[in-house]
Amino acid sequence: MQKNCIILASGNGSNTLNLINKFYTGKTGSGLINISAVVSNTSYAPVIDKVKKTAPDIPVFTIPFTFLSEREAFESRLESIIEKYKIKFIILAGFMKILSKEFVSKFPCKIINIHPSLLPAFKGRDAIKNAFEYGVKYTGVTVHYVTSEVDAGPIICQEIVKIDDFDTVESLEAKIHEAEYRIYPIALEIALTEGNPHVN
Numbered sequence: 214m215q216k217n218c219i220i221l222a223s224g225n226g227s228n229t230l231n232l233i234n235k236f237y238t239g240k241t242g243s244g245l246i247n248i249s250a251v252v253s254n255t256s257y258a259p260v261i262d263k264v265k266k267t268a269p270d271i272p273v274f275t276i277p278f279t280f281l282s283e284r285e286a287f288e289s290r291l292e293s294i295i296e297k298y299k300i301k302f303i304i305l306a307g308f309m310k311i312l313s314k315e316f317v318s319k320f321p322c323k324i325i326n327i328h329p330s331l332l333p334a335f336k337g338r339d340a341i342k343n344a345f346e347y348g349v350k351y352t353g354v355t356v357h358y359v360t361s362e363v364d365a366g367p368i369i370c371q372e373i374v375k376i377d378d379f380d381t382v383e384s385l386e387a388k389i390h391e392a393e394y395r396i397y398p399i400a401l402e403i404a405l406t407e408g409n410p411h412v413n
């Protein structure tokens with residue numbers, strides 16, 4: 214049975230577009246994932262126009278959330294969208310804000326995030342740059358459930374990315390994105406089919 218999902222994104226939206234191309238057009242994937250809506254917290258996010266162009270049927274909502282003081286209103290509006298579209302899973306794809314503990318606790322194992330490092334290494338912002346500057350030889354991508362602790366929920370899938378001597382932050386970023394585009398759709402299918410092995 215198809216499961217309705219909502220994507221939250223704040224920026225460029227390349228992962229959002231990748232997921233839409235995989236699932237919305239129905240060309241690949243098991244048909245399990247239905248992307249019902251996209252939400253951005255800022256009207257400046259390039260993801261908004263990209264989704265509108267690629268998938269005009271998918272409703273895109275902008276709910277302002279730049280400052281912490283806006284979080285409560287953001288989450289309350291988001292909840293009403295979740296209810297309206299009968300959303301089963303919340304997919305974070307470059308969503309740069311932290312959801313409240315209260316919100317997260319309402320959706321256990323239903324919020325999924327992608328992070329550009331091999332967690333638990335290099336949590337937080339600038340994970341790619343931080344891994345590069347630290348000098349690690351391998352970094353990667355992690356897809357995990359969201360819990361109230363940032364970048365610390367149960368891991369669904371990881372992919373290793375090698376940092377070669379000739380890499381720059383930019384070339385590493387490109388390699389990380391390629392890994393993200395491979396792993397996120399697969400991880401979502403696993404999570405939506407099998408649930409959370411840490412809980413079930």
Ligand code: GRF
Binds near residue numbers: 225228306307
């Ligand atoms: C990705 O690197 C993702 O891992 C991180 O934010 C970035 C979003 O990129 N959480 P995009 O907006 O999907 O292009």
